Amino acid sequence: xxxxxxxxxxxxxxxxxxxxxxxxxxxxxxxxxxxxxxxxxxxxxxxxxxxxxxxxxxxxxxxxxxxxxxxxxxxxxxxxxxxxxxxxxxxxxxxxxxxxxxxxxxxxxxxxxxxxxxxxxxxxxxxxxxxxxxxxxxxxxxxxxxxxxxxxxxxxxxxxxxxxxxxxxxxxxxxxxxxxxxxxxxxxxxxxxxxxxxxxxxxxxxxxxxxxxxxxxxxxxxxxxxxxxxxxxxxxxxxxxxxxxxxxxxxxxxxxxxxxxxxxxxxxxxxxxxxxxxxxxxxxxxxx
Numbered sequence: 066x067x068x069x070x071x072x073x074x075x076x077x078x079x080x081x082x083x084x085x086x087x088x089x090x091x092x093x094x095x096x097x098x099x100x101x102x103x104x105x106x107x108x109x110x111x112x113x114x115x116x117x118x119x120x121x122x123x124x125x126x127x128x129x130x131x132x133x134x135x136x137x138x139x140x141x142x143x144x145x146x147x148x149x150x151x152x153x154x155x156x157x158x159x160x161x162x163x164x165x166x167x168x169x170x171x172x173x174x175x176x177x178x179x180x181x182x183x184x185x186x187x188x189x190x191x192x193x194x195x196x197x198x199x200x201x202x203x204x205x206x207x208x209x210x211x212x213x214x215x216x217x218x219x220x221x222x223x224x225x226x227x228x229x230x231x232x233x234x235x236x237x238x239x240x241x242x243x244x245x246x247x248x249x250x251x252x253x254x255x256x257x258x259x260x261x262x263x264x265x266x267x268x269x270x271x272x273x274x275x276x277x278x279x280x281x282x283x284x285x286x287x288x289x290x291x292x293x294x295x296x297x298x299x300x301x302x303x304x305x306x307x308x309x310x311x312x313x314x315x316x317x318x319x320x321x322x323x324x325x326x327x328x329x330x331x332x333x334x335x336x337x338x339x340x341x342x343x344x345x346x347x348x349x350x351x352x353x
Contacts, residue, residue: 168222209268294344
């Protein structure tokens with residue numbers, strides 16, 4: 066057993082490891098050097114099995130309850146796809162803080178599915194090892210640019226560490242780092258503005274450096290992570306864009322996480338909405 070495997074088995078739940086092994090077996094079928102006719106089962110059976118595994122193992126998990134906070138998420142894969150390239154996760158850490166991330170892999174099909182699995186578990190394991198969001202992205206970038214593959218693996222992601230309020234009515238603190246992903250948006254007292262965090266897409270350049278930005282959330286504030294499928298959506302023929310999303314968030318009734326997600330869901334599933342790509346949003350808020 067390698068050291069990385071030992072770390073993964075120590076940090077990941079048993080069900081997650083089972084999913085990784087199932088996906089790895091399916092990806093092995095994809096790169097099997099034998100002629101297709103000699104492989105076990107038909108191509109249709111293999112693709113069906115892959116789709117079922119993706120639905121079971123790669124669909125974003127339910128958002129857990131975060132003490133002293135509100136959290137909610139929206140997820141919509143592209144039409145006709147069993148699962149999209151967007152992913153997110155929220156999970157507790159040993160020091161009482163919470164890790165969270167939202168990202169988007171480049172590509173489609175089983176290769177993108179394997180990359181989604183690799184990215185999710187890399188970010189979760191790196192976050193659990195308590196080195197911070199910037200280290201988690203640097204670790205992901207190292208894995209995607211290890212120089213052992215001919216293909217290019219690219220992923221955008223925003224990684225954060227959330228410290229909930231220590232007392233009722235107190236603020237929360239979020240440390241955020243980004244790898245080429247759309248900047249999260251803070252909503253506060255009827256205003257909405259993107260967080261000033263940037264970074265190179267993971268998998269683009271070996272040794273890329275990432276920086277963190279700290280965001281203070283007061284009671285009534287919310288922090289909205291989203292994928293470009295949200296801002297690329299067309300409403301009445303025009304793309305929403307970041308400015309349009311900020312207008313939508315300013316117009317939400319309250320800045321609670323459930324209210325923001327409800328607003329986005331109504332917007333992106335309305336009759337005038339055209340959402341050709343995967344769309345995901347993850348929202349955390351401090352109760353007023």
